[in-house]
Amino acid sequence: MKLNTIIIFLIGFNLFAQGQMVKNQEFSFSVGISELQLEKFQPNENMDFMNYIDFDPEYADFIILKLGYKFDLFSKMSADIKLIMMDDIIPDNYDISVHYFATPWFGVGVGSFLNKNWITYFEEYQIQTLPDYYLMDDNVQQFTTYDLGFYLSPTLKPFDNDNFKLQISCDMGISSFMKEEVTFYHKKKLSNERIQYHYETKTDYQPYLQPKIDIRLKAFKIKETSFGFLLNTNYYYSNRNINYIRTIQAWTSENRIEKEIKPSKHIYARFEINMGIYVRW
Numbered sequence: 001m002k003l004n005t006i007i008i009f010l011i012g013f014n015l016f017a018q019g020q021m022v023k024n025q026e027f028s029f030s031v032g033i034s035e036l037q038l039e040k041f042q043p044n045e046n047m048d049f050m051n052y053i054d055f056d057p058e059y060a061d062f063i064i065l066k067l068g069y070k071f072d073l074f075s076k077m078s079a080d081i082k083l084i085m086m087d088d089i090i091p092d093n094y095d096i097s098v099h100y101f102a103t104p105w106f107g108v109g110v111g112s113f114l115n116k117n118w119i120t121y122f123e124e125y126q127i128q129t130l131p132d133y134y135l136m137d138d139n140v141q142q143f144t145t146y147d148l149g150f151y152l153s154p155t156l157k158p159f160d161n162d163n164f165k166l167q168i169s170c171d172m173g174i175s176s177f178m179k180e181e182v183t184f185y186h187k188k189k190l191s192n193e194r195i196q197y198h199y200e201t202k203t204d205y206q207p208y209l210q211p212k213i214d215i216r217l218k219a220f221k222i223k224e225t226s227f228g229f230l231l232n233t234n235y236y237y238s239n240r241n242i243n244y245i246r247t248i249q250a251w252t253s254e255n256r257i258e259k260e261i262k263p264s265k266h267i268y269a270r271f272e273i274n275m276g277i278y279v280r281w
Contacts, residue, residue: 021074028068028230030276034086035062039267043125047199048263049242052122063087066274076101080111092116092146099155109153109169115270117145117177126184126197133186133195143182145201145242149175149208162226163218171210176203177242198247206265208238216278226280233273240268 040051065085072078084093097111123141151173159166184197218228241263248257
């Protein structure tokens with residue numbers, strides 16, 4: 001999912017909205033942290049990519065920057081668009097939702113998110129499981145995999161006035177890590193024998209839950225424009241694995257062994273909290 005695709009979607013969505021009955025538009029900026037909680041398993045006869053998500057301890061916590069745009073459409077609908085940047089300052093994550101409120105305090109939404117993960121140092125598995133072989137490229141291996149999700153979100157608004165807003169929701173959806181490929185070349189010690197390991201991950205949507213709390217407090221107002229502070233937090237929880245096809249080629253391409261691998265599922269959770277400012281008109 002490229003940034004230009006997201007931008008085109010946002011521009012198109014906004015142009016459509018401007019042609020309708022749009023009100024209560026809001027722009028926000030927030031800064032926060034995200035902490036990953038991931039169950040790790042002991043290595044076994046098969047590579048388990050989940051063991052190497054954000055493997056480096058320096059990446060235990062991530063800085064999160066969010067640019068948000070919200071607006072009400074017609075009398076009972078609202079849209080919430082967030083572009084999300086991690087500490088690499090690349091806006092290639094998003095969370096977009098549209099809600100319909102049957103009553104002033106209860107609604108149901110649908111949405112989609114894209115979240116980035118780093119899978120790092122997994123060459124260590126190859127080195128440990130093939131001690132009689134040299135890894136011909138022993139540089140640190142890393143790839144970025146995007147977690148794409150779609151969700152249904154029942155939502156409560158127990159407080160919703162000009163000065164204070166509280167929104168509580170629970171996203172219930174499915175998400176999948178996008179496809180990635182990596183190849184390892186090995187040479188046997190004191191021999192010319194060579195082995196190639198090729199891994200190709202698969203798209204596999206798995207269920208998750210994500211409760212969210214969003215708070216807004218108005219600080220002051222100038223004519224029809226309000227300025228204030230925001231606080232939002234969420235907790236993503238799922239049981240996930242990364243399935244893949246492993247192809248082993250020894251000596252020649254004709255000597256080929258292909259197998260689909262389904263590792264055990266890990267507890268994969270992520271806590272996030274953000275604070276920031278907003279302007280509403």
